[in-house]
Amino acid sequence: MxxxxxxxxxxxxxxxxxxxxxxxxWALEEVGQAYDVRLVSFAAMKQPDHLARNPFGQIPTFQEGxxxxxxxxxxxxxxxxxxxxxxxxxxAARARAIAWLFAALNTIEPPILERQAALLLERDRPWTxxxxxxxxxxxxxxxxxxxxxxxxxDWLDGGFSAGDLLTVAxxxxxxxxxxxxxxxxxxxxxxxxxxxxxxxxxxDAQLAVFTARQASLxxx
Ligand SMILES: N[C@@H](CCC(=O)N[C@@H](CS)C(=O)NCC(=O)O)C(=O)O
Numbered sequence: 001m002x003x004x005x006x007x008x009x010x011x012x013x014x015x016x017x018x019x020x021x022x023x024x025x026w027a028l029e030e031v032g033q034a035y036d037v038r039l040v041s042f043a044a045m046k047q048p049d050h051l052a053r054n055p056f057g058q059i060p061t062f063q064e065g066x067x068x069x070x071x072x073x074x075x076x077x078x079x080x081x082x083x084x085x086x087x088x089x090x091x092a093a094r095a096r097a098i099a100w101l102f103a104a105l106n107t108i109e110p111p112i113l114e115r116q117a118a119l120l121l122e123r124d125r126p127w128t129x130x131x132x133x134x135x136x137x138x139x140x141x142x143x144x145x146x147x148x149x150x151x152x153x154d155w156l157d158g159g160f161s162a163g164d165l166l167t168v169a170x171x172x173x174x175x176x177x178x179x180x181x182x183x184x185x186x187x188x189x190x191x192x193x194x195x196x197x198x199x200x201x202x203x204d205a206q207l208a209v210f211t212a213r214q215a216s217l218x219x220x
Pocket of ligand 1: 020
């Protein structure tokens with residue numbers, strides 16, 4: 001059965017591959033699972049039809065037959081558990097890969113999101129100037145720890161896994177900040193993730209939504 005995911009009809013990231021449907025698209029591409037996409041507007045996301053899929057009125061969601069999921073981590077884990085390719089078969093290695101999936105979302109992403117919120121939503125607030133160095137210090141601390149653990153390995157624990165997929169996706173939020181480049185092994189890790197054919201297919205598919213919308217706006 002072909003799953004259907006939801007994605008922004010009009011993504012605020014302007015095609016940079018940061019909206020979280022990118023993570024689900026990437027996972028589906030990695031395992032070779034075709035999927036359909038339902039585009040939703042911001043208004044539609046807050047309507048009962050979408051709230052039945054995601055009580056918080058957000059994207060992405062995932063629907064496969066009777067199963068409806070929200071939360072990117074849960075969706076990626078479900079895809080990884082039901083297909084070959086994103087989790088190792090060995091139970092201990094599998095548990096460690098799942099630990100990285102949680103670490104990406106619960107430990108690495110929070111300070112990165114805090115930085116992004118300060119830059120995008122709170123830029124004009126009087127406290128932002130003062131807070132920014134503190135926030136960046138927290139991001140730097142996480143990156144330094146991650147850099148030590150990664151060392152000169154290609155991926156975090158053996159072969160590429162769902163944990164790497166989400167870690168790379170989370171770190172991509174720092175592109176352009178200069179913070180990734182402070183750790184050449186992390187910058188190379190992100191570049192390695194982005195070089196995967198599945199990443200490129202997912203990125204292009206998400207970008208196509210943005211470019212099609214731009215083209216339709218400029219023709220009206
Ligand atoms: N923890 C959720 C976060 C979902 C989320 O924040 N989605 C964003 C897009 S990347 C969204 O829908 N934002 C619009 C809104 O919250 O109204 C997940 O990982 O799925």
